[in-house]
Amino acid sequence: MNSPLKFPLGVTAAALLLATSCTSMAETSGASINEQRKIRPVSAGNTQTDALGNLIRTKELTIEQSTTIRPANTNHYPNQPNYNTGFGEQNYSFTQWLNSASYRAGDVGQYQRYLAGYVGSNSVPPLDQLLTTARSWEKCGYEQYQLPPRELWSNMIPTLRLYDQLKKQGVIPATAEIRSTYRSPGLNACAGGAGASKHMTNGAIDIWVPEYESQPWYKSGMQDKLCQFWSSQGEAYNFGLGLYSTGAIHLDTQGYRTWGAQYSDPNSYCRYIN
Template sequence: MSVHAAILSDSSERRVQVRTNSNNAYVNRAPIPIVNNSTGITIVRGDRFTSDSMQGLIQQKQREFDFDAKLSIEESKRVNVNKSPPAYNTIYNTTYDPVYSTGNNGYGSASSMDFNSWLNSNRYRAQQIASYQRYLSAQVGAQNVPPMEQLLTTARSWDKCGYEPYQLPPQELWSNIVPTLRLYTNLKSQGILPASAEIRSVYRSPGLNDCAGGASSSKHMTAGAIDIWVPEYENNQWRLNNMQDGLCQFWQYQGGTYDFGLGLYATGAIHLDTQGFRKWGFNNASSSSSCRS
């Protein structure tokens, strides 16, 4: 059988076109990567091929072809270009976790930006926070520095107010949190606060504090206050009351030494600061405090 074979090429595939003399029909065969130096295409004419010899030509030419693009040739199919996907070093983390959806504790948020995503979104931020952590470690001991993802939280309504969930306080305010962290550590070491207590709000800029409904003289704006809660006590009113009683007793007998400001809320949230010896409850009044004395 006399045939004519040619390599046809377009933007998507390469294939062999074979025409027989007997019926003038075109038959597609496996891709034969035959390249002519001048035109890029070599026409095979006048040869007589059996099925075996055609397959042999395909295999021979396939071996001769320079696989720059790692072409995979399969008979009667399109040529597949096996390209590996590009590898990037940067990982874009856009995870949002509903970690603050804790019922009515008062410090819940529908979603919280992943701390590591926030930390790495600014090239200088991690350096600044590392400096803050070193400063606090030098003041209260590294073992008494809470996790940064707790210590940098702002307010539950950060998203609604157009702010970020975490914020580093200005450096001139760093010293204000030191006595409050010492108090927090002491309350935990005495068992008044359980080890599972978590910090949910610390520094708030004046704009965020105003939007979030904070008091106009809130100590959060001076980075001297922390709001905490205990997740395991959320649905255990007896244990919550017990903890609040312990805080009230500590405030009564030792609060003056620490200049202890204690806010207790029905939601289970607790405010601690060391910028004024006082107590209050749900409406920021002393009379509404659950402390009986």
């Protein structure tokens, strides 16, 4: 039987050292390859990517801003208040009248501010009502609207205060409208006004309630309330009250009196109430 093959001690040690070195080199090389093949995430701080993103966002913002729909400016007079009916609809006949003279809008604005300084802006009625002349303006050959002479402006102040109180106390409804205010003497005569009508002094307003035209019971109830107010508080306001069969109501503050269709006290509706 042959004996096992024997190697010198030096050769054996050298072989073991070579095997260990090869194993270490293989592991090290594998690690290097894995590190090289490793997929790194894109850096959030990448300058080029951020710049492009910001550019896109900026462009989107610019487009959005440039396509924003802005509400139209409905104020025809930038330095003056809005002149409207008070119900959200522009009164174009009134606007046309304002535009018919270059100075008119400024003068009307002064009148509005003058009244607001005494009664408050909330107590100044819509100007297309406050400047209405008479229902027969066209037939008489006059304008539908007229600004009273400046020396008569103060006469409207106590009448507006009375008108405001009548609404606040529920004597007349909030929907009441003014249909006639200042009239020149010529228009007053043509319209059938009294010879000493307070419309000519800008101290009177004629009002009506549109929805009561077809509701006589409501109209009658309102007239009763007006007579009761006139009887109990009218003297303090120097209240002149005229009630007409047509439903029109005359208010002024230039003499404590009441009358009906014939402009005399015996014809007053209030004499049947008191």
